Amino acid sequence: MGALPKISCLIVTYSFERFIVRAIESALAQDYPRELLQIVVVDDGSPDRTPELVRPYSDRVRYVRQPNRGLVAAFNRGLREIDGDVLMLLSGDDEWPPSRARLHAEFLSRHPEVGLVYGDMEVIDADGATIEPSFWRATGHVPQRGDVLGRLLRGNFISGGAMSVRMSLADRFAPLPADCAWEDWWIATRVAAVAAVDYTPQCVYRYRWHGNNMNLGARGRRFAELLVRELPFRRRLLAEVELERLAAEDVYAGAVALVRSLAVASERTSTPATELAPVTEADRERAGERLERARAALAAGAWLDALADTTRALAADPHDPSAVALLERCAQALGLVTQASVPASAASGAAAQRPAPLGDDVRAVVLLADGRELAAAPELIAAYARVVGDDDPVTLVIALPPDDGAVVAALERAVSAAGADGPGSPDLLALPLPDDGWETLAASAHGFYGPRPSAAALAGLPAVAPAELAAFLARVVERRKRAQDTAGAAAPTPSAGTVTDGRRAGTATDRHRANTATAARTATA
Structure with missing residues (x-):
């Protein structure tokens, strides 16, 4: 040394x-x-x-x-x-x-x-x-x-x-x-x-932590004000970083974070998005040039270059719906998403935006659960952990209510008490409940664990009680296996990181802890 x-x-x-x-x-x-x-x-x-x-x-x-x-x-x-x-x-x-x-x-x-x-x-x-x-x-x-x-x-x-x-x-x-x-x-x-x-x-x-800190634990309007403060920096970051050398999923996530931050800040401050992120004529011209380059790259099959130029176009003009649409097209071509995951236009300032589809964040079988119900009845977590382990091809997606840190804290205690936060634990993914309610999550789910809210989007999902959990999972896995067998042996061989046998390559057994914390920060904002 x-x-x-x-x-x-x-x-x-x-x-x-x-x-x-x-x-x-x-x-x-x-x-x-x-x-x-x-x-x-x-x-x-x-x-x-x-x-x-x-x-x-x-x-x-x-x-x-x-x-x-x-x-x-x-x-x-x-x-x-x-x-x-x-x-x-x-x-x-x-x-x-x-x-x-x-x-x-x-x-x-x-x-x-x-x-x-x-x-x-x-x-x-x-x-x-x-x-x-x-x-x-x-x-x-x-x-x-x-x-x-x-x-x-x-x-x-x-x-x-x-x-x-x-x-x-x-x-x-x-x-x-x-x-x-x-x-x-x-x-x-x-x-x-x-x-x-x-x-x-x-x-x-x-x-x-003394209540006057600048950003830790910010909620409500204060959280929105922090988002507003970050907007110019997010735009600068996406415009100046050498995006081509970064992983596609990081570039896409950075672009989505900009558009969503703008939409959320607009909705929570009741301020038009165009006022929060002003765009000059020079910005529009720069965005137009980047979009032309992105379209040319798309035509040539250069998806990564197209994603980078589209992201820079959004940095210049985050209100351009054509840039958002092109971003989604790039992401779908690269296998990052399977459906639209950002608002068609940030200029509307609407908060009704769909989160990124669950995609590779979940295993082959998805069960939804209401975070409030699990927090109120921690025995549901314990019962789940007794039946499901890390080797099972299932993810329990827990929807968290906004502005409710008490629910997050109760869930963390329940997970810890059930021993579901270490090696061999079930795969848990906590997410803030989307602004469209349960519709987005329900589209990716196979069932609902625990008491089910009376939401129209959940009406077609089977309700799964703890005693029925093992049998339900066995039925779903068997149906998926039959569907895969029907597809035949002509399917391409999965590459590294692709879902195989209901598992993702390299899945961390304690991933749910990080996801719970991330959702906690989002949900209490």
Whole structure:
């Protein structure tokens, strides 16, 4: 391992007089050589007692105060003040655990190919008491490593306070642009385009949940406002990233995320989509050029190039229904979807949008369940886990109600109590109930487990009680087998990752935990 790098701890703060001293003290308490730890505090014009609270630390902390200009301006000011080899961030209301600097400094010294490393977080309350010892475990997050740029098109999963980035790559991300939604998402995407990203499993950050945080746990209109804030950055990301080198499913997911975010934000803020994502004549001209290139690529059978150009057209003009239609055509040709999965036009601002078909996210047999009913009767989960295991070709798709974190928490407890969250467990997939009710999910299902809502779309689905579960699955599997036999032996041999015998190649036994957490974040938004 090489010599330890000089660490620059950048603290950007605004009106955190209650917590700023704890933040500074936690940085000073690092198990790291004092001469290799630089601490810079940028105060974005706090109207409180922050200046006098920071003053006693002037021998160890460089304090910079500026008129209030917002996060991006404060962050860029901080980048001009630091001179370390590795940048580590600390919000004025959060804390570092004592080993934070050393863990990532040593990791980067051992792995010169890694440009950015991140870790888990502990969630604490206003007084510093632990709420969740592991943010990853609480949310079911599965950390990613390697080439993660495609995954970042969908959304950010790297928290700024828990990441460390080499300042030798500063020309990639500094200064932050004005349309940067979040500094961590911007830095992660810029670094991921040129270097590997990795993670350490330890908690390297203490995230304070005190009700005034900018985005964690946002709901309702606040969630919609965050979507609005992200729109310019999503458009920029899809326009500038070298999409052709990424996996098709990531490019498609990034495009869908843009269109859906716009539609949801429009509906929840009662604002026309065209106002939330303005399009200039130059944007329309650029979109038209990209669509022409995409159509030419389609004619030549170059589906990946067509998908990339269509996605760039949507970035330029996300309201163009012809671009959305072409996106769907590309996705279907590439086998990413089997039916339309995004609104025909984002300009309508309507929320009635269909989620992506279940596709490869589920096994050969699909059972639906109402998340509220399972949460109210956890014995249903236990009964299901006694009959169905990881080797069975069935996925239980659990529909979650919006804005109901209590249901998600109850489901997680039920799954854990039933022992359905480890090796050999059944395949569970939790999803927010689509805006069209049960119609979309019912189209892909073979039955309904547990009490069935009185929805017209579910009327044709067999209701399956716990005692009938084994017999029902046997009948469905046998019918599918007969249908496959009838098709004959002329069918093409499945390629890697294709569904065979009701299973997907490489299915993770604990996939349902990540899906539950993802749905939880969506459902409580």
